[in-house]
Amino acid sequence: MELQHFVAKIHADGPLGLDPAKVVDVFHQWVAAQSVPRVVLIDVAELLHVPDGPGVIAVGIEADFALDHTDGVWGVLYRRKNVLPGTNADRVADALETAAQTALRLQEAFPGALKFSRTDFELIVNDRGIAPNTPESYAAAVPEIESALRAVLGHGDFKLTRHDQEPRQRFGVTVKSAKPFELARLAAR
Amino acid sequence: MKASHVIWKERLRDQIPGPLGAEVDQFESEIVLRQQGKIDEKVFAETRLRRGAYGQRYDNGHRYDGTESRQLPFADKPTKGPGTMWDAPGMLRIKVPFGGLNPRQLEVMAELAEEYSDGIAHVTTRQDFQLHFIHIENGPSIMRRLAAVGITTREACGNAVRNVTACPLAGVCHDEAFDVTPYSHALAWFLMGHPDTMEFGRKFKPAFSGCAQHACGLAQMHDIGFVAAVREVDGRLQRGFKIVVGGGLGPVPRQARTLTEFAPVEEMLPLTQAVCRVFGKHGEKKNRNAARIKFLVDKWGIEKFREEVFTVRKELRPDPRWTDMLKDAEQAAEGPLHPPGELPAVNGDEKLRAWIKGNVRDQRQAGYVTAAVTLPLGDITADQLRALADAVAKYTRGTIRTTVEQNFLIRWVSKSDVAALFADLAAVQLAQPGASSVVDVTACPGTDTCKLGISSSRGLGGELRNRLVQKSYQLDEAIKALHIKVSGCFNSCGDHHVADIGFYGVSRTVNGYKVPHFQVLLGGQWENNAGSYGLPIIAIPSKRAPDAVDRITEYYVKHRTKEERFFAFVKRVGKGPIRDLLEPLNQNLPSHDVEPGLYSDWGDPRQYSIGDIGIGECAGEVVSRYQFEMTSAERLVFEAGLFLDAGNVQLAGETAYRAFLQSAKGLVQVQYDDVSNDPDEIIAEFKERFFDTQLFFDPFVGPKFANFLFAAHAGKGEQFTADTAHHRIAEAQLFIEAVHNCYNKLRSTPAPTAAKA
Numbered sequence: 001m002e003l004q005h006f007v008a009k010i011h012a013d014g015p016l017g018l019d020p021a022k023v024v025d026v027f028h029q030w031v032a033a034q035s036v037p038r039v040v041l042i043d044v045a046e047l048l049h050v051p052d053g054p055g056v057i058a059v060g061i062e063a064d065f066a067l068d069h070t071d072g073v074w075g076v077l078y079r080r081k082n083v084l085p086g087t088n089a090d091r092v093a094d095a096l097e098t099a100a101q102t103a104l105r106l107q108e109a110f111p112g113a114l115k116f117s118r119t120d121f122e123l124i125v126n127d128r129g130i131a132p133n134t135p136e137s138y139a140a141a142v143p144e145i146e147s148a149l150r151a152v153l154g155h156g157d158f159k160l161t162r163h164d165q166e167p168r169q170r171f172g173v174t175v176k177s178a179k180p181f182e183l184a185r186l187a188a189r
Numbered sequence: 190m191k192a193s194h195v196i197w198k199e200r201l202r203d204q205i206p207g208p209l210g211a212e213v214d215q216f217e218s219e220i221v222l223r224q225q226g227k228i229d230e231k232v233f234a235e236t237r238l239r240r241g242a243y244g245q246r247y248d249n250g251h252r253y254d255g256t257e258s259r260q261l262p263f264a265d266k267p268t269k270g271p272g273t274m275w276d277a278p279g280m281l282r283i284k285v286p287f288g289g290l291n292p293r294q295l296e297v298m299a300e301l302a303e304e305y306s307d308g309i310a311h312v313t314t315r316q317d318f319q320l321h322f323i324h325i326e327n328g329p330s331i332m333r334r335l336a337a338v339g340i341t342t343r344e345a346c347g348n349a350v351r352n353v354t355a356c357p358l359a360g361v362c363h364d365e366a367f368d369v370t371p372y373s374h375a376l377a378w379f380l381m382g383h384p385d386t387m388e389f390g391r392k393f394k395p396a397f398s399g400c401a402q403h404a405c406g407l408a409q410m411h412d413i414g415f416v417a418a419v420r421e422v423d424g425r426l427q428r429g430f431k432i433v434v435g436g437g438l439g440p441v442p443r444q445a446r447t448l449t450e451f452a453p454v455e456e457m458l459p460l461t462q463a464v465c466r467v468f469g470k471h472g473e474k475k476n477r478n479a480a481r482i483k484f485l486v487d488k489w490g491i492e493k494f495r496e497e498v499f500t501v502r503k504e505l506r507p508d509p510r511w512t513d514m515l516k517d518a519e520q521a522a523e524g525p526l527h528p529p530g531e532l533p534a535v536n537g538d539e540k541l542r543a544w545i546k547g548n549v550r551d552q553r554q555a556g557y558v559t560a561a562v563t564l565p566l567g568d569i570t571a572d573q574l575r576a577l578a579d580a581v582a583k584y585t586r587g588t589i590r591t592t593v594e595q596n597f598l599i600r601w602v603s604k605s606d607v608a609a610l611f612a613d614l615a616a617v618q619l620a621q622p623g624a625s626s627v628v629d630v631t632a633c634p635g636t637d638t639c640k641l642g643i644s645s646s647r648g649l650g651g652e653l654r655n656r657l658v659q660k661s662y663q664l665d666e667a668i669k670a671l672h673i674k675v676s677g678c679f680n681s682c683g684d685h686h687v688a689d690i691g692f693y694g695v696s697r698t699v700n701g702y703k704v705p706h707f708q709v710l711l712g713g714q715w716e717n718n719a720g721s722y723g724l725p726i727i728a729i730p731s732k733r734a735p736d737a738v739d740r741i742t743e744y745y746v747k748h749r750t751k752e753e754r755f756f757a758f759v760k761r762v763g764k765g766p767i768r769d770l771l772e773p774l775n776q777n778l779p780s781h782d783v784e785p786g787l788y789s790d791w792g793d794p795r796q797y798s799i800g801d802i803g804i805g806e807c808a809g810e811v812v813s814r815y816q817f818e819m820t821s822a823e824r825l826v827f828e829a830g831l832f833l834d835a836g837n838v839q840l841a842g843e844t845a846y847r848a849f850l851q852s853a854k855g856l857v858q859v860q861y862d863d864v865s866n867d868p869d870e871i872i873a874e875f876k877e878r879f880f881d882t883q884l885f886f887d888p889f890v891g892p893k894f895a896n897f898l899f900a901a902h903a904g905k906g907e908q909f910t911a912d913t914a915h916h917r918i919a920e921a922q923l924f925i926e927a928v929h930n931c932y933n934k935l936r937s938t939p940a941p942t943a944a945k946a
Binding site: 002004005021024028031034043044046049050052053064081082126128130168170 | 190191192193194196197200246247252254255259261262263276277278296299300303304307308309321322324330565566568569570572575617618637638651654655792793794795
C-alpha cells in the first residue's frame, strides 16, 4: 500500500497563550519571504470564524501549514498536497519532521505563548482513494508507519491507535510517545 | 495531482451517468493537451470555466507583500489561460440546482473539502458550493466524485447558464402559488449543454420564486426570473409563471422587466429556450461589459424583445422534453419522515428559545417546521457537513437546501423533533441563532480569494457579525430585522444592492497611503423579490464601517415611527441626514504613524494595496486640487440620488452627468492645470490623455467606465426616466471609483516609509 498525502498535526501543549489571529501576520511574512524550502507559498487563509475549523493556514502549492483547531484541538498542522517520491517511511518522516519544523518556527515567533506537545501527534492519510478508513487499511499500513516512527523518534516506545473508527473519516493514527521527543531534533533530521 | 486519480476513475466508472462521465473524461484530456501546448490558452480558459474551474487571487504570479508587489516563484509551465499560472490554485464552483442536496452529497462535499481544499466548503449567494485552493489536475477526480452522487460543475462559470436558484421554502411555504422545485430542476437539466445556450456572450442566471412578495427567490434581479402563479381557466386551476427578463446586479443593476404575466407551465421550457436563442443570436459578443441580457433588453426595449421571443417560440421545433420533464411535477413533493408534532417546552433553555425564535418557521403543513442552519460567512467544515448529513437523514426523508443567504434550510422537521435537532446541531456548533437577521451578514469571497476584490468583504462581514452577535440580546427588534450584505467590489456578488445596509469595496488615498474603504448603500429592498436597489451615499474607511452601522442603526431606532421598516424610513427621512451622520467618519483621519491599522484591511495585516496595478508615472501632482474636484463629484452623485428619491428624475440624471464631468475634470487636471469647465473640452482632454493612452483602462473591464462617461456626454440633454436616471447615477459612481483607481495608479504604490507625498 503506497501512502501519500500525509497530514501531520502536533498538538498544542495546553491552551494557546496568544490570540490565534496573530499567526496571520507571521504566515504573511513566510509567504513574503518564501521561507519554506521546496514549497511555493501562495496565500494566507484566516478561517477562525469557523468553530473547530482549520484555523489559520499558510497555503502553498506543494503543502499547507496551519495553526489548526479541528476537533477542537489546537495544533500545528502540515498537509502534503502533491505526490512525494520515496517510500512510505520517507513520507512519514517528511510529515513529522516538517510539522516539527513548523512548530519550532511558530514557537520562536511567539516565545512563551505557544508550546507544542512532545508526546502527542496525529498522522492522517489525506486521500480516501488510496487509504479508506477501514480496519484493512489499518492492518496494512500500521507496520510500515510503526517502523518509520521508530526511525524518526529513535525508539519504539510509543502507542499507536486508529485516529477515528468512523468510516467516513480519513484513515489515520494517533501517536502517543512514552518518551518525550525534542522538536528541534526532529526538525533537524 | 493526487495519487488516487486513477483509482477514482476506475472505481467510479460505473457509477457516473454517461454524459457527465464523458464530460469529465473530455476535460481530463484537455488538461493533458494544454500541458502539451496543443490547446490554445484562451480556449482552455473557457473550457475550464465551463467546468466550474475558476481563477483565484494571485494566479497571475504577482502578490503584494505589504511593501511591494513580488513575483511568486511558480514553475515555468503552460498557463491555464491568459496570465494564469498553471500551478496556481483556483476555485471550483459546484452547481446545486434549487439548492437541493441529500446526505450522501453533503458527505462527498465534506470529503472533497478535506482532501483537495482547505477543509472548508463555502455556500455562495446563488446556492452553489465553492471549494478554494484547488489544483487544476485534481479537477477530474473531484468532478467524478461529484458526478457519482449526481452533482455537476458543468457551466458553473463561463458564458453559460449558471445555477438555477429557487426559493428554499418551495413546497412548504405559506404564500407560494405552488412548489417550484420540480420546475427549477427541469429547467436546470434542460438547459445544461443545450445548443441554444452555446452562443452566449455572457453568463445567464435563472431564478424561481413561489410568490411575488418575498425575497427568497430574488426573481427581479436575475437574467430570467420565474414567479409562480395560478389562474382559473374554464373552472380549473392552471399553473404557470410570470416570467421576467433582463434583471441583474453587477456594477449597474437592473430590475427585470415582464416578459409575460402568465405562461402556463408547459410553456416554461420552450419560452426559456426561445429567450436563450434570442439572447444567443442578438446579445453582444465583443464587448463583454455590455453582453448580459439586460443590455439587449435595454437596447431593444421590452416590447421588441418580447415580440422577438414569441416569434422565435413559434418557430421552435417541438421537443418532447418540454412536457416530459414536467409530467410528474404536480405530484412531486417532498414529505415528512416523522409524524407531525408540537414544539417542545423550552423550560428555561434560553439557547433553544433563541434558536427557535430566530431559525425555526412553521411550514404550511401543520405540525412541521423548517430549521435554518446559519453558517458564518457561508463556511462549513467537513465534520460539520457530516454531522449535518446525519441530522438530515435522522429527521427528514433526506433533503436539505442551501439558501441565497449562505445558509442551509432543513425542511419537514416534525415539531416534536425540534429539541433533538437543536441538540444535534449544537453538538457541532451549527445551532447559532439569528438566521436572516442583522447578525447573519452575507459576504462574497472578496480579497480573501477573488481576483477582483478591492476590500475585504469577508473581513468586514466577520467583524460586523462578531460585534452584532455580542450585543444581539440588547438590539432593538427593528435592528434585528435588518439585512447587511457586503461585496468586495462593485460587482455585487454579495448582493449589496438589495440589503438594508449594503457595502461594496473601494479604495481611497489618505495621507499618501491607499486605504481600504467601503461605499455605504441605502435604499435597497430584500423583500418583494429584491424589489429595489440601493445607491451609495458615502465611502468610508473599512475600519470605520462598523461605526457606520452603529450610527445608522441608532439613528433608525431613535427616529423611526412605530413599526416603520428600514426601507420606508430611509425613504421618509432621506439619505442626506444619514450621510451627515457618517461624514465625520471620513474626517481628520489619523496619520499612518498614529493608527497604522486604519491603513490595512480586516484580517490582513499587510499594508493595504489595490494589488498589482502598474508603477506610477506622475507622482507630485497637486493632490489637494484633485481631492477638491473629487469631493465635489462625490457630492454631486449623492445629490443626484436625493433628487431621484424625491421623484425629480430629470434633475437626478443631469446631476449625475455633472458628477461625471467633475470627476473627469479632476483627473484631467492632474496632467493639465488649465482645463476649463467646458464639457466638450473636458471630454476631449480626458479622451486624449487617459482613454487613447489606455491609462484609464481597468485591468479587468478595460474601457468600460470611460465608455460610461462618453455615453453620458453623448446623451447630454436627454429625457430621463426613473430607471435611466438610476443607471446614470450608478454609472457615475462607478466612474468616480475608476478615476480614483487611475489616480492611485498614477501616483504609484509607495512603500510605507516613502509614502508620504
